[in-house]
Amino acid sequence: xxxxxxxxxxxxxxxxxxxxxxxxxxxxxxxxxxxxxxxxxxxxxxxxxxxxxxxxxxxxxxxxxxxxxxxxxxxxxxxxxxxxxxxxxxxxxxxxxxxxxxxxxxxxxxxxxxxxxxxxxxxxxxxxxxxxxxxxxxxxxxxxxxxxxxxxxxxxxxxxxxxxxxxxxxxxxxxx
Numbered sequence: 001x002x003x004x005x006x007x008x009x010x011x012x013x014x015x016x017x018x019x020x021x022x023x024x025x026x027x028x029x030x031x032x033x034x035x036x037x038x039x040x041x042x043x044x045x046x047x048x049x050x051x052x053x054x055x056x057x058x059x060x061x062x063x064x065x066x067x068x069x070x071x072x073x074x075x076x077x078x079x080x081x082x083x084x085x086x087x088x089x090x091x092x093x094x095x096x097x098x099x100x101x102x103x104x105x106x107x108x109x110x111x112x113x114x115x116x117x118x119x120x121x122x123x124x125x126x127x128x129x130x131x132x133x134x135x136x137x138x139x140x141x142x143x144x145x146x147x148x149x150x151x152x153x154x155x156x157x158x159x160x161x162x163x164x165x166x167x168x169x170x171x172x173x174x175x176x
Contacts, residue, residue: 005094006131009087016078017056019070021047021063031059039080040135043167048073048135050081084132091131095124113139141168 018039021028025038028047032038036059039050049059049070056078060070077083100122109116111129113136120126144150145165154161 002094002098002127005091009084009091009094009131010077010079012090013077013084013087015053015076016051016081016083017053018048018050018073018075018078019056019060020073021049021059021068021070023047023063023068031062037078037081038134039078040137041139042135042137042164044138044169046138046164046167048080050078051083052078080131080133080135082132088128088132092124092128095127098124100124108140108144110135110137110140112136114143137164138168141165 020042021031022045024045025041025047028038028049032049033055035055036049036051038047040048042048049056051059056072060072063070102119102122103116107116107121108114109120109126111126111133112120141164144152145168152161152165
């Protein structure tokens with residue numbers, strides 16, 4: 001129910017774009033201006049920027065002039081950005097009647113960038129904020145892989161997780 005609702009609210013958001021930039025968060029921030037948002041920090045040297053299409057095009061052109069090749073993500077919404085602000089209430093309302101339970105095993109929070117605490121993962125508000133705010137994948141990955149032995153499972157089409165984990169500068173378990 002929630003996954004389908006997330007798709008609906010993303011579809012209802014204004015058109016937008018996302019681009020993956022091979023720069024650290026610190027190095028990409030000066031290029032943002034006041035109209036773009038950091039959608040994700042996927043590795044120490046890969047940051048995803050989100051915003052209106054024209055602003056993303058401007059960013060990509062500016063970066064190209066500086067010799068940095070950004071890669072457009074094939075999605076027509078500016079996920080994890082202010083473009084979703086109008087969709088937060090409909091998303092929040094969709095959680096009505098959903099019963100949450102705290103995880104029984106330690107889980108990382110990609111919004112916190114570390115181990116989940118308190119009501120992370122088990123509250124509607126966490127997931128509403130996750131829809132809007134920066135995903136701190138690199139920090140969460142380093143937290144998980146630097147601690148106790150962990151199992152990392154990629155679910156879904158493609159092979160994105162393994163290369164991102166390898167780029168996070170922590171030992172990665174061998175791929176199965």
